[in-house]
Amino acid sequence: MKQKYLLSTYNRQEVSFERGDNATLWDIDGKEYIDFAAGVAVCSVGHGNHRLARAISDQAAKIIHVSNLYRIAPQEECARRIVELSEYDMRCFFGNSGTEVNEGAIKIARKYGEVEGRAKRYKIITLENSFHGRTITALKATGQVAKHNYFGPYPDGFVYAANVEEIESLIDETTVAVMIELVQGEGGVQPLDKQKVQNLSALLKSKDILLIVDEVQTGIYRCGSFLASHVYGITPDVITLAKGLGGGVPIGVVMTRLKEIFSYGDHGSTFGGNYLSTVAANEVLDILETYNKSGEMMEHQNYFETSLESFALHYPDIFTERVGIGMMQGLRVIDSEVLSKIIDSAFEIGVLVIKSGRNTLRFVPPLTISKSEMDEGFRRLNSAMQHV
Numbered sequence: 001m002k003q004k005y006l007l008s009t010y011n012r013q014e015v016s017f018e019r020g021d022n023a024t025l026w027d028i029d030g031k032e033y034i035d036f037a038a039g040v041a042v043c044s045v046g047h048g049n050h051r052l053a054r055a056i057s058d059q060a061a062k063i064i065h066v067s068n069l070y071r072i073a074p075q076e077e078c079a080r081r082i083v084e085l086s087e088y089d090m091r092c093f094f095g096n097s098g099t100e101v102n103e104g105a106i107k108i109a110r111k112y113g114e115v116e117g118r119a120k121r122y123k124i125i126t127l128e129n130s131f132h133g134r135t136i137t138a139l140k141a142t143g144q145v146a147k148h149n150y151f152g153p154y155p156d157g158f159v160y161a162a163n164v165e166e167i168e169s170l171i172d173e174t175t176v177a178v179m180i181e182l183v184q185g186e187g188g189v190q191p192l193d194k195q196k197v198q199n200l201s202a203l204l205k206s207k208d209i210l211l212i213v214d215e216v217q218t219g220i221y222r223c224g225s226f227l228a229s230h231v232y233g234i235t236p237d238v239i240t241l242a243k244g245l246g247g248g249v250p251i252g253v254v255m256t257r258l259k260e261i262f263s264y265g266d267h268g269s270t271f272g273g274n275y276l277s278t279v280a281a282n283e284v285l286d287i288l289e290t291y292n293k294s295g296e297m298m299e300h301q302n303y304f305e306t307s308l309e310s311f312a313l314h315y316p317d318i319f320t321e322r323v324g325i326g327m328m329q330g331l332r333v334i335d336s337e338v339l340s341k342i343i344d345s346a347f348e349i350g351v352l353v354i355k356s357g358r359n360t361l362r363f364v365p366p367l368t369i370s371k372s373e374m375d376e377g378f379r380r381l382n383s384a385m386q387h388v
Helices: 050-060 074-088 098-112 136-141 164-170 194-205 226-230 277-293 296-313 335-349 371-384
Strands: 018-021 024-027 032-035 091-095 123-127 158-161 175-180 211-212 237-241 254-255 319-325 329-335 355-356 362-364
Touching: 018 123, 032 371, 050 277, 074 091, 074 254, 091 098, 091 123, 098 136, 098 175, 098 211, 098 237, 098 319, 123 164, 123 226, 136 254, 158 164, 158 194, 164 175, 164 194, 164 211, 175 194, 175 329, 211 329, 277 296, 277 335, 319 362, 335 362
Parallel strands: 123 158, 123 175, 175 211, 211 237
Antiparallel strands: 018 024, 024 032, 091 254, 237 254, 319 329, 329 362, 355 362
């Protein structure tokens, strides 16, 4: 009944969750669910994390927000840690979401293309099936043409390559940047080819064209390393982060080697990088750094991949391929109708899984998910498959 006050932008499941513990959720009726979706790769340290809750509570009792007109100590600390963990010589700007920081990345590229005495370079090449956000410019950067319906006219300056190899043929004198996801999150959990990405990176450097890597979903250890860029062995010019950084508290970051690209007033965000969000991010980084250094993170990622592979092999007539990296995994399903049945059946039996692209079952659980939660989740998924 209360949904009548909300715009119809989501086809929601009929459930309302009340509490959680790591990768386990309970709804208001007490039914238990294993969460293989983590709020779409957001809840990196799980639900009900006591350390994160305490950090948020302690900060909320002191200061939540004062604006970026003043120095914010936890923001400065968060920027330092992100830069050091990235191992790149960069500076950060904080926003509130992936879309917002992708807009920031586009602005960085556009200003970089503004060179006195030369024609302005402004064109940005992205990939078909990419997803970079839902604001007007980020939506135009998204290479899924069906998502462009209804919302034009759009700013120009974006072209779409069918694949990494085609990018070179689209470069001209107005090209300033190439923007890619190393694993296409909304485009079917599709990893790009490592060697082709490395070749692209070298080509762009030789032509003074920026490489923007959208790590909104792949970053913050989602693909095993702190950044997917580390997995691919490249050094981007601009990187965007969001989702898993705040553990559920909205935060986004655009970081760039172009340290002096913005001047006072070129860009801003009222809420971006405030006390609450950066304290939360610092605690998430604390938790995940310790988890990674202990070796437990990689052990659990390997266990999840093995469990997923074993599950898929039981249904060769339904799942055609496993794709993804680390804790960003997908199973290709024979068709979209069967995919919907799997998601609905899993939900009924108490497992949360989500869709990616046209025919991919996506798994992006909390990074801290336990082996027992994985085992129970796959046990339930096997039961759910009997109804598909």
